Amino acid sequence: MNKQSNKGYKNISYHKPKECPYCKNKNIVKFGYRYNCTKKKQRWKCKDCFKLWVIEDGFWKMKKTRELITQCLNLYMNGMSLRKVARHINQFSEVKTTYRSVHNWLMKYSFMLNPFSQTIDYDLSRVYHVDEIFVKCKGEQHYFWDIIDRDTRVLVANHYSTKRDGRSARTLFLKVKNPPMRLFSDGLQGYRKAFRKVWGQKTRRQDRLIYTRLKQSQDRRNNIVERIQGTIRERVKVMRGFKAIWSAKAFLELFAVYYNFLRYHEGIDSTPIEKAGINLNLEGNQWLNLIYRSKGIF
C-alpha cells in the first residue's frame, strides 16, 4: 500500500466516532486498520462490548477508488454520457471501467445524497419559477418538473411524472417546504388549480400569495423563466433514452443535488446553496466531501 493511495482518506481517518454503534457506549479506542483493495481504514474498538468496526463513509464494498468514482459522477453531471465517461476513464487512467459501473455509481449516490439534500433548510427569496421539461423514457414522453427560487437559484422541489397535468403539478407543489410569495409559470393550465388546492387563496396583507401565468406571446418576462431554467434544460435535454422510470428519477434527483450543492452559477457568482446562506465547506474534491457530509462525517 503506497502513500499516494491513502490520500483523500487521510482527512477522515482520525474522525473519532461519538459512540459505539452496537451498545452506544462512549468508551472507544483505535484498534489497528482494516485493509481493503483501495484503502486502509481506521478501525475502532468498544471497550465495553469488545466489538470492532470501521466508519461507514459511503464507499463500503466499492472496488474502485473514491477519487475515480467521484470523478465519474462529476464528468457525467457536467454533460458527458455514460459511455463517454467510461471511455474517458479508460483513456486517461490505468484502471478500467465500463458504462455499467458508472451507471451503478450514479444510482447508488443518488439514493444516498437525495435524502440528505432534503434535510437542509434554505434561506429563500420565495419568488419561484416553475417549469416542466420533457424527457424520453422507454420511447414515451415523460416530464421532469422543477421549481427554482429566483434570487438564490436553489432548486426547491422536483418531480418526475408520466403525464403533464394538474395532478402532477399538485404533487410537485406538495413537496415545497416554504410556500411561495410569488409563483411564475408558463402556459400550462393545471398550475392555477394546483396552486389553489395546495396553498389556497389567502389574501392576508402581510403574506399574500400571488400566482402569475406568463404567456410567451404576451409577456417578455417569460424569458426570465427560460433563463433561470436554462441550466437544467441544457443538461436534462441531452439525457435521453432512459430505460426505466425509477432510474430516470434517480438520475434527475442526483442532478438536482449537483445543481444545488456543487454547480458554480455565473449569474449569482457562487453555488445556489452558498447563496442561500449555507456553508458546507466543500473544498477540494467537492463530491467526496459531500458524500462524507451525507454520512455525518466532519
Ligand SMILES: [Zn+2]
Ligand atoms: Zn460497544
